[in-house]
Amino acid sequence: METRFRVSRKALEKEARKQDILDAAARLFSQRDFHEVTVDQIAAEVGLSKGTVYLYFRNKDDLFHAIVVQKGQSLLRKTRESLQCAGDFVDCLREFVRAHCGFFEENVTYFRITHSEKTRMTAEGKHRLHDYADQLFHAHLAMLMELVERGRSEGVLREEGSLALVKALRGILTAYVFHYAFGQSETPLSEQAEEIVDLFLNGAKRQAP
Amino acid sequence: METRFRVSRKALEKEARKQDILDAAARLFSQRDFHEVTVDQIAAEVGLSKGTVYLYFRNKDDLFHAIVVQKGQSLLRKTRESLQCAGDFVDCLREFVRAHCGFFEENVTYFRITHSEKTRMTAEGKHRLHDYADQLFHAHLAMLMELVERGRSEGVLREEGSLALVKALRGILTAYVFHYAFGQSETPLSEQAEEIVDLFLNGAKRQAP
Amino acid sequence: METRFRVSRKALEKEARKQDILDAAARLFSQRDFHEVTVDQIAAEVGLSKGTVYLYFRNKDDLFHAIVVQKGQSLLRKTRESLQCAGDFVDCLREFVRAHCGFFEENVTYFRITHSEKTRMTAEGKHRLHDYADQLFHAHLAMLMELVERGRSEGVLREEGSLALVKALRGILTAYVFHYAFGQSETPLSEQAEEIVDLFLNGAKRQAP
Amino acid sequence: METRFRVSRKALEKEARKQDILDAAARLFSQRDFHEVTVDQIAAEVGLSKGTVYLYFRNKDDLFHAIVVQKGQSLLRKTRESLQCAGDFVDCLREFVRAHCGFFEENVTYFRITHSEKTRMTAEGKHRLHDYADQLFHAHLAMLMELVERGRSEGVLREEGSLALVKALRGILTAYVFHYAFGQSETPLSEQAEEIVDLFLNGAKRQAP
DNA sequence: CATGAATGAGCGTTCATTCAT
DNA sequence: AATGAATGAACGCTCATTCAT
Incomplete structure (x- = not known):
């Protein structure tokens, strides 16, 4: 048992x-491009030796993808909840937007990463990202x-093109x-949730009195 | 005259x-990251020698920025018109959206470039891009x-926060x-202009009958 | 203790x-010009890889200057003693000349380096060499x-222009x-010290009987 | 005849x-190293195109050597006269020193060239310079x-080691x-001829009264 | 003759990766 | 497990040289 x-x-x-x-690594990747961050810098940031990093990750790509996956999971979990x-x-939509905003408020630094990675992923046709990501x-x-479909089935959202609504x-x-x-510096992101919901639902038009 | x-x-x-x-270069930059495209590849793509590229551009950065600037100018011109x-x-909004869509329909390959570059630019605080860009x-x-202000002064758009509307x-x-x-593969982008305008103005809510 | x-x-x-x-590097720099010696050659000469050289010196210039400085210090130390x-x-003059000759006898290979570097240094007005060099x-x-001044104060050297004597x-x-x-191949340099001192002090003229 | x-x-x-x-080219070579002067710069300095330079000289080395040879010939001619x-x-010694000084006063810019070239030449065992140089x-x-021998035969110079005297x-x-x-900035070189001769002949020692 | 666009070999430098300790 | 010295492939860039016009 002691061994265990x-x-x-x-x-x-x-x-x-x-x-x-x-x-x-995430801290660094959020400030500079993938290719502009060196493994040396990452190691220095944690206070480890370069070689040690390779004991935990097979290579730089793996490390990067691990970040993307981890953050993606986290975002997914929080929004699902x-x-x-x-x-x-x-x-629910309001909750969802709040969760989304809350996540990125706490993970501002990760936004750039996922942002650029999403682009790269789509562009190169999945060649780079692991299946999981x-x-x-x-x-x-x-x-x-799903969320949009629910809005529709409740009669709140328009009938046409749910993809269009998702895009918006x-x-x-x-x-x-x-x-x-x-x-x-702006107002906290989470405080803007209401505004987002409003814009999404009602559009930019001045509301009829 | 012949000489002339x-x-x-x-x-x-x-x-x-x-x-x-x-x-x-733009073709390649749209497929891979700035650092993943080599000058050699660019040269090969045009059918020139690496050195020749340097006869036309001082360095790789210059070449990249030239693309961003050129396309940026083009987009700006078309939307302004x-x-x-x-x-x-x-x-006018409809025209604007149409112009925007039309431009990217013809310049799909440039989207990724400007997309990632815009990010980099904002993140690094103008250190990398020339003043012009x-x-x-x-x-x-x-x-x-300006466009949004006009919409407001014509009484079409909401009174509150024009930045919010621009974001949307x-x-x-x-x-x-x-x-x-x-x-x-989807429907041509320019055919979706109406949809965009509609979503922006009226939001996702089902319209009251 | 073992660790220490x-x-x-x-x-x-x-x-x-x-x-x-x-x-x-010094060996190579003494045979060819700074620009004619490649870092690859230096690495090969030590039996290391090119990249390894950069673990010890920030760049080629640094390496070069390190040589100049190191040898310069050595010459300075020996002649001062x-x-x-x-x-x-x-x-003392004799000792000085002996020390100078002795140094270059042991460091023939460095003569060319310091020779050309001195020229470059003077010509380019300190832009290239570190302050220390x-x-x-x-x-x-x-x-x-100082040495010449002393000779004068002891009444051995001429009164006029000590810079002239230094030059000579x-x-x-x-x-x-x-x-x-x-x-x-000639006689060892250090054995020519007496001759140098004699020529410097008494000149080329046949001595009066 | 017109054709001729x-x-x-x-x-x-x-x-x-x-x-x-x-x-x-000489102007530039006197300011920077051989490898630091580009053929482009030389062409620009004359106001010609790069290719044109190659109509007159087979390559950069040839051009460089032509300078060395030409200046060497000139120095040789003037000192011989x-x-x-x-x-x-x-x-005659005085005349010789004057000629030497006069030459370099007019050709200060060439000193560095011949200086470094002489070194390179001796170091690499004639591999680089044309036989003529x-x-x-x-x-x-x-x-x-020859000059020194004459001084000896006239009984002015010491009997021992004429190479030593030449070196001095x-x-x-x-x-x-x-x-x-x-x-x-110093006094004109040619005005220092007398001083040189004096130092060479009589040495640095204070003259007996 | 003169041009200058094009070439391509070659250099300095970086950095992900490995491996002996 | 941790290190960090060593590697070497690869890149951006330069520049002597060539050649079609």
Whole structure:
């Protein structure tokens, strides 16, 4: 039992170390391009030796993808939870947007990563990202589709083209996160959730009195 | 006169060659990251020698920025023209969206470039892009602001936060271009202009009867 | 204690490796021009890979300057020591010339380097050499000045223009080293010290009986 | 006859153009290293196209050597003439030193070139310089030898080692030119001829009263 | 003769990756 | 497990040289 305990403690330590590397790397990747961050810098950021990084990740690509996957999972989990809300579609949509905003508020630094990675992924036809990361991306899309479908079935959203609605929602969300992440200091992202929902649902037109 | 003709022909040829390089490079930059495209590849793509590329551009960065600037100018010109329409705000908005869609329909390959470059630019605070490219970016933002202001002064758009409206419009536009550029074959982008305008103005809610 | 020993041994080995590179590079720089020696050749000469050289020196310039500085220091040290002789001016002058000759006898290969570097340094006005190498050069000049002044104060040397005397001494010294370094095999340089001193002090004229 | 005239005029023009290139190149080579001067720069300095330079010189090396040879010939001619003086050895020596100084005063810019080239030449064992330049170098040495021999046969110079005397003379001369060429503004070199002769003949010692 | 566009070998430098300790 | 020295492939860039016009 002592051995089991030792092993498990070791395993935990190892996991912790791995997470340290992921965090350090993510910090750097959010500031500079994939190719502009060197393994040396990552190692220095965690306070480890370059060789040690290779004990935890097979190569630089793996490390990068691990970040994308981990953050993707996290986003997916949080937004999924938000959809289990008790209320009606609009309530749930509000929760969803809040979750999305909350996630990126806490992970501003990861926005650039996922942003550029999403692009790369789509452009090169999955050659670069592991299947799992690919699945995550599509899972996110699917979840949005579901949400929109529900809005439709509740009679709140338009009947035509649910893909169009998904595009609009993602577009507005992304634009807001973008401005939050790169723009000069603004109001907290999560406080803008209501605004996003409003714009998405009612559009830019002045409301009839 | 023959001499004059010869000289001008040479100058034209040189300009044409420069454009060839720009086009070839843009093709590659749209498929892979800046650092993943080598000057050798660019040269090969045009059918020239590596050294020759350096006769036309001081370095790889310059070449890249030349592309961004050229396309940025083009987009700016086309969208600006669209705003000189005779009709009311909604007409102009429709023209604007059409121009935007039309441009990216013809320049799908440039979307990724400007997409990632815009990110990099904002992130690194103008350190990398020439002033001119910087100006272009802000000019585009300013133009959108103007358009939205007009919509407000005509009483069509909401009174609150014009930045919010700009975000929404850009977000939806970008999302549509993104899906067109990377998604599997869809309807022509320009045919989706009406849909974009509708979503932006009226939102996703089912319209009251 | 074993650890301490290991650490210090590693540090020593690293220092030794660095010196190996310096020596190999110096050998090559003495045979060919700075620009005619490639980093690849230097690496091959030490039996290392090109990249390894860059673990020890930031770049080719640094490596070159390290050689100049190291040898300059050595020359300065040895000649300075020689001036602490007990005897009168002529004794000290003799010691000085011997030290100078002795140094270049052991460092023939470095003569060309310092020779050409001195030229470059003076010509380009300190733009290329690190401040330290610059200081060394002037320290050497200053030392010669001091020596000559002493000869004058002891009533041995002429009263007029000590710079003239410095020029003459350096000129003769350099000429001798030059012939030794590049000429076909001759008598050891250090054995020519007496001759140099004699020519410098008494000139080429046949001595009055 | 008109044809002959035309041809000869053309030949003259060609020769003049060639000289222009030599002069421009020499100017640049005196400021920067051989490898730091580009053929492009040379062409620009003469106001010609790069390709044109290759009509007059087979390659960059040839051009460089042509300069060295031409200047060497010129120095040789001028110093040889000086030796045809009517007076005794000391008069002739004085004339020689004056000629040497005069030459480098007018050709300060060429000092560095010949300086570094002489080194390179001796170091690499004639592999680089054309035979002719090699001959020039040795002709200069031989001339000095002759001069010194004459001084000896007239009973003015010491009996021992004429090579030693040649070394001393060349050393002092070179040192003076060096200081003139690179040092901060000094008295004209030719006015220092007397001083050089004095130092060479009588040495640095204070003269007995 | 003169041009200058094109070439391509070659250099300095970087950096992901390996491996002996 | 951790290190960090060593590697070597690869890249951006330069420039002497050629050649069609």
